[in-house]
Amino acid sequence: MHEKNDPPASARNPERGNGAGAGVVLPGPGSPGVGGARAGGPGDADAVRRSDLPGGARLVTETVPWVRSVALGIWIGIGSVDETGDQAGAAHYLEHLLFKGTGRRTAAGIAEEMDAVGGELNAFTAKEHTCYYAHVLDDDVALAIDVLADVVTEAELAHTDVELERGVVLEEISMRDDDPEDLLGELFDETLFGEHALGRPVIGSEDSIRGMSRDTLHEFWRGEYTTPRMVVAAAGNLDHDRVADLVSQALVGASERSRGLTAEPPRTGGGPRPVRSSALALHPDESEQAHLMLGVPGPSRHTPGRAALAVLNTALGGGLSSRLFQQVREQRGLAYQVYSSQVRYADAGSLAVYAGCAPERLGEVVAVVRDVLAGVASDGLTEAEVLRAQGALRGGLVLGLEDTASRMNRLGRSELDHGRQRSLSESLARIEAVTPSEVADLAAELLTQPLTAAVVGPYDEIDDLPAALRDLA
Structure with a gap:
């Protein structure tokens, strides 16, 4: 239950918030290299380091030596605004599918590996990005990196799993429809942003999910979830250089598939402004x-x-x-x-x-x-x-x-x-x-x-x- 005046955390729009913790972004240092240039960050400036990895992925870490855990995430600069009509809800659908198994791990195996170390593994999808993340003891950071990279880049997307998770996503849409606050947020966005992509629900629609094929999902995943669009972020009791080596090794296959692609800059804006559909x-x-x-x-x-x-x-x-x-x-x-x-x-x-x-x-x-x-x-x-x-x-x-x-x-x-x-x-x-x-x-x-x-x-x-x-x- 949400106490007092705490706004609810919407799984379908994690970006909507009350502003607490809003920060100001500062320019970082010049061109960071593979060795890891230092950058001023949330805490001690010397604790935050950044590296450009082979294949175009970027790594940003913050060392927090007084804790015994590491939180890390693979962020992809792709969200629901990047979907076409027949892909509406694809990024969120993939959030379900990528955990269903890889060439090296079954869905049960993924769960068992993380449970065995008391770790957390999850994901969320937003309008402009997607994040797959883990929270583990510092001794288990290598396992978390390997599992996360395997899930995000080497999933199988089996036809049977596509059909199985289709039903789960449709149930989630029904749950959304039964939750007035979630439904209200999406109705407001649709009304305010009109036909602009920001007006579409992250979860997609019942029609788009029912009509989405495995080929559509696979094409979206392989075409959009490339290493130049990835940021690996980690904070906790860690060593930046060791994390850089582990991530580079875990993303070898994805880096090879992304060869020839250029690094993706941040979204700069300047696109068409939304026009509200009604008042x-x-x-x-x-x-x-x-x-x-x-x-x-x-x-x-x-x-x-x-x-x-x-x-x-x-x-x-x-x-x-x-x-x-x-x-x-x-x-x-x-x-x-x-x-x-x-x-x-x-x-x-x-x-x-x-x-x-x-x-x-x-x-x-x-x-x-x-x-x-x-x-x-x-x-x-x-x-x-x-x-x-x-x-x-x-x-x-x-x-x-x-x-x-x-x-x-x-x-x-x-x-x-x-x-x-x-x-x-x-x-x-x-x-x-x-x-x-x-x-x-x-x-x-x-x-x-x-x-x-x-x-x-x-x-x-x-x-x-x-x-x-x-x-x-």
Whole structure:
């Protein structure tokens, strides 16, 4: 159960978050070589090293000598936005299939090897990337690298497994349809981003999964999951040079298949901007609550002012002292859960508010949320609100780095998204430097845009929704 105001972690959009821990990316040093150039990173600058490996894969590690574990992931710069119509959901489908067996390991064998060392093996798919990861004791890092590389690059994709997992993915889509919050997030993206690839669900649709052939999946996997698109990130009690040797050896076959391909730079944006499909979308659902997402387009991750956006988002709905939580829940008792979230992609982004409430209270919730957004748009935030948000962001950033999995995620995302690592001290300084006037200017720019709303709840048609929503249509 999600306590208090904690936003849920959606498996189908792991990028949607409340902004805590948002960092600032800094340029790394010049051209790192195979030996492993040092780069300023989340913790001690000397602890983060980067290497370009044979075959085009990149390795970024952070040594954390006071722990006894290693978290490592193979990140591929491919997600649902890279799929064509007949491939919709392929990256997520592969997330299931690649664990079903390789030329050297059965599915049971993979599970048994990891269970025997108390390790964790898993994966997630997002709109712009995919990650296969493991968390093991430091003594077992060689096993984890071998298993991960084997799964990601040498899977068999047997026809029987394709059919077996087709049913599993279809069940997952049904589960999504039974979860109003997951369904709401996808409905909001579809409404805000329209026909743009960002508007498509990561999981695909029932029709696309039913129609997807083994050949389509295999072609997507072999054509897109190449070593120049891979970043191997690792954090924990490790030796960079040893990890580099192990990863290079484990990826020999994939490197040979990728020969002649050039390194893939980070997504730079500049593509077509999404155009929203409508201002208001409804999915009728016989649920006990009405679920609302109300928001506006936001800047891409390449737009300046990322720290100011994080402060704005946190002050709006990122904690128990946030304006939305205080106004909607504490002062009026209209909803148990209310929060804001931001998402930043290469070409676009969003800033949105979620609330779940009794259906008869939806109109009042919408009115209060719109009043809060309008107030921040016209008057900005108080100095006290900015200071609290800055403190929350600093604390979330530093405390998050006590976990090796968080450090590994930060390394992988930074390398894929920006091609360089983020400095903790610089990130903290950028957060500290945000001023109330900077946040006010950003709020005036973003929150005066036309609102987009999505609702999942017990309403048959848009005319049944409260007037505070219908006037958006």
